[in-house]
Amino acid sequence: MQKFLVFLVMLALGAYAAACLALFVMQRSLIYYPPAGAAFPAPHTSTLEAPGASLKVSERPAKGHGAVIYLGGNAEDVSASLPLLDAAYPDRALYLLHYRGYAGSTGKPAEEELVHDALALFDKVAPEHGDIVVVGRSLGTGVAVQLATQRPVRRLVLVTPFDSLRDLAARQFPYFPVRWLLRDRYDSWRHAPKVTAPTLLLVAGNDEIIPRDSADQLLTRFSPNVATMRVIDGAGHNTISNSPEYLKALAWAR
Numbered sequence: 001m002q003k004f005l006v007f008l009v010m011l012a013l014g015a016y017a018a019a020c021l022a023l024f025v026m027q028r029s030l031i032y033y034p035p036a037g038a039a040f041p042a043p044h045t046s047t048l049e050a051p052g053a054s055l056k057v058s059e060r061p062a063k064g065h066g067a068v069i070y071l072g073g074n075a076e077d078v079s080a081s082l083p084l085l086d087a088a089y090p091d092r093a094l095y096l097l098h099y100r101g102y103a104g105s106t107g108k109p110a111e112e113e114l115v116h117d118a119l120a121l122f123d124k125v126a127p128e129h130g131d132i133v134v135v136g137r138s139l140g141t142g143v144a145v146q147l148a149t150q151r152p153v154r155r156l157v158l159v160t161p162f163d164s165l166r167d168l169a170a171r172q173f174p175y176f177p178v179r180w181l182l183r184d185r186y187d188s189w190r191h192a193p194k195v196t197a198p199t200l201l202l203v204a205g206n207d208e209i210i211p212r213d214s215a216d217q218l219l220t221r222f223s224p225n226v227a228t229m230r231v232i233d234g235a236g237h238n239t240i241s242n243s244p245e246y247l248k249a250l251a252w253a254r
Contacts, residue, residue, distance in 0.1 A: 031074055031109075031139070031165070031184055032074055032075075032099070032101065032109040032139075033074055033075035034075075034099070034101045034102040034103065034109070035075065035076070035077040035102060035103050036103065037077070037103045038056075038058065038077055038079040038098075038103045038104060039077050039079060039080050040058075040077075040079040040080050040082050040083070041079075042058035042059060042060065042079055042082060042096070043059065043060050043061065044058075044059040044060070044061055045057065045058055045059060045104070046059060048097075048117070048120060048121055048124060050100075050107075050113075050116065050117050050120055051116075052100075052107050052113070053100045053105060053106045053107025053113070053117070054105065054106050054107075055097065055098060055099075055100065055105045055106075055107075055117055055121075056098040056102075056103065056104030056105045057095055057096065057097055057098065057121065058078060058079045058082060058094075058095075058096040058098065059093070059094060059095055059096070060082060060085070060086055060093065060094040061093055062090075062091060062092055062093040062094070063093075064091060064092070064093070064129070065129060065130055065131045066089075066091060066092040066093070066129060066131045066132075066133070067092050067093040067094070067095060067125050067128075067129030067131070067132050067133070068085060068089050068092050068093070068094050068095065068132070068133045068134075068135060068253075069095050069096075069097065069118070069121060069122060069125065069132060069133070069134050069135070069147075070085060070094065070095065070096040070097070070135045070136075070137075070140075071097055071118060071134070071135070071136040071137070071140030071141075071143045071144050071147075072096070072097075072099075072137050072138075072139075072140050073137050073138035073139050073140060073160075074138060074139040076137065076138070076140075077102075077103060078096040078097065078098060078102075079096065079098075079103075081096065081137075081241070082094065082096065084241055084246070084247060084250070085135070085250070087247055088247055088250035088251050088254070089133070089250070089253075089254060091254075092129075092133065092254075093125075093128075093129055095121060095125055097117065097118060097121050099114055099117070100113055100114065100117065110183070110184055111142070111143075111183075111184035111185065111186060114143050115143055115146045115147065118143050118144070118146075118147045119147060119150060119151065122134075122147060122151045122153075123151075126151075131154050132151075132152075132153060132154060133153070133154055133155045133156075133157070133253045134147055134148060134153045134155075134156050134157070134197075135157040135159065135250070135253070136156075136157070136158055136159065136161075137159040137160060138159065138160045138161075138162075138209075138210070138237070139165070139186070140159075141158040141159065141160070141161035141162065141188065142162070142165060142186030142188050143186075144156060144158060145158070145161075145188045145191045145192055145195060146188075146191050148191075148195045148197050148199075149191050149194040149195055152197075153197040154197060154198075154253075155197055155198050155199070155200075155252075155253040156195065156197045156198070156199040156200070156253075157199075157200050157202060157249075157250060157252070157253050158199065158200065158201050158202065158218075159202045159240065159241075160202070160203065160204050160207055160209075160210055160215075160237050160240060161188065161201050161202075161203070161210075161214075161215050161218050162186075162188065162210045162214045162215065162218065163188060163189050163214045163215070163217040163218040163221070164185065164186065164187045164188060164189055164214075165182070165184065165185055165186035165187075166182050166185040166186070166187060167214065168210065168211075168214065169182055171211070188218055188221070189217070189218060189221045192218060192221035192222045192227075193221055193222065193223055195222060195223075195226060195227075196223075196226065197226075198226065198227075199222060199226055199227040199228070200227070200228055200229075200230060200249065200252050200253065201215055201218065201219055201227060201228070201229040201230070202229075202230055202232065202240070202246070202249050202250075203215045203229060203230065203231045203232070204231075204232055204235040204236055204237050204239075204240040205231050205232055205233040205234055205235055206233075206234060206235060206236050207235075207236060207237045207240075208236055208237055209237040209238075210237060215229070216229075230249050230252075232245045232246060232249070
């Protein structure tokens with residue numbers, strides 16, 4: 001009987017270890033969901049060459065000093081955000097980055113590479129447009145915060161932001177050592193204290209994916225008087241942009 005119990009315990013431990021291994025190997029397929037294609041034809045597209053990838057950038061050109069760089073969510077076709085961004089920032093050039101492996105871009109997405117690509121896009125845009133606003137949405141907030149610590153961003157807008165993707169994943173998989181397994185952690189709390197650009201956290205009142213306390217916690221990470229929060233009541237994580245208040249909130253960074 002004792003040998004049988006030991007066998008069951010070993011079997012259970014083996015199954016648990018196999019599940020941990022599978023989670024480790026498959027983790028990026030659980031984070032990134034590249035869309036099949038671009039749904040909205042951009043007025044102009046360009047290619048940003050980066051180490052190991054060629055990246056598509058959807059653009060709405062505009063003359064002048066101002067520009068917006070948009071970093072989308074983990075399953076977002078960023079071209080679909082062009083109409084709203086066009087309405088919110090009629091006088092600014094728009095640059096929407098298609099992440100590695102997403103529609104029109106080669107390579108494979110990962111945190112370090114996405115941050116590097118966002119920095120490269122900023123450096124490409126800056127010589128022509130010295131006044132750059134950065135808008136990040138969901139996963140893109142984790143990229144945008146890091147960008148804002150390394151480049152002179154004028155204003156930063158974080159749509160449905162989170163304090164740490166690692167913490168969110170640990171909630172999603174409470175019986176696994178996710179904090180040690182996760183490679184792409186997007187710990188925005190580490191970077192937020194170094195952000196000096198005026199920052200708006202735009203939160204969905206009924207966000208079913210990112211708990212409200214995660215956004216609340218992120219707000220406390222910024223230095224005093226740097227960040228403010230605006231909540232759009234009744235909005236969900238993926239429907240926040242359907243609210244008329246969303247467009248008004250984006251206009252804060254004009």
